[in-house]
Amino acid sequence: SKQWYQRRVHGGTQSDPTKMFRLVLASCLALASAVPAPQVKDPFHADCSVKWTLSESCESAQEKIIAQMNLWDNEDCGTQPGDSAPHGQKCLYKHTGTSGLVTTGTHTTPIHRYVDDLTFTFIPGDGCLVDAYSQSETLSILDYGTNYCNLFNLMDGSGLTSDPAFSEVR
Numbered sequence: 001s002k003q004w005y006q007r008r009v010h011g012g013t014q015s016d017p018t019k020m021f022r023l024v025l026a027s028c029l030a031l032a033s034a035v036p037a038p039q040v041k042d043p044f045h046a047d048c049s050v051k052w053t054l055s056e057s058c059e060s061a062q063e064k065i066i067a068q069m070n071l072w073d074n075e076d077c078g079t080q081p082g083d084s085a086p087h088g089q090k091c092l093y094k095h096t097g098t099s100g101l102v103t104t105g106t107h108t109t110p111i112h113r114y115v116d117d118l119t120f121t122f123i124p125g126d127g128c129l130v131d132a133y134s135q136s137e138t139l140s141i142l143d144y145g146t147n148y149c150n151l152f153n154l155m156d157g158s159g160l161t162s163d164p165a166f167s168e169v170r
Contacts, residue, residue: 047135048147055165058122064158069095077110
């Protein structure tokens, strides 16, 4: 019969457009699962990414950032019990690691004790490009500039903002 022939030869009684659609759909799904998904910004954790240029070597700049993290690894924030606003953020930094020209650390806010993760990537070239990133660990959509200040305070405290070629790259 004609139905037996269609099932046997063509794999069923579906029309050619339906089979083609299923074939294309299956191909797209297979391709989509093989391609890595792009990095999507986490909308629930405030962050800041900033780049600065320097004339000094990346190794020297990295040493200064690590030294500043270690210098400010203390509780001396000038904040007193019962304060509702900090008297400074130049404290509660912690150097958590260095691998090659990538340095990581954390900063804890003095009042509420929120922790932000910091990453400084030093890229050699004509001087050094410092690619810095700070992201809040806790749920936070707005941080009122805290993540930027985490990074800038270390650059400023270490003296790197006085570098003759210091500039912020947008």
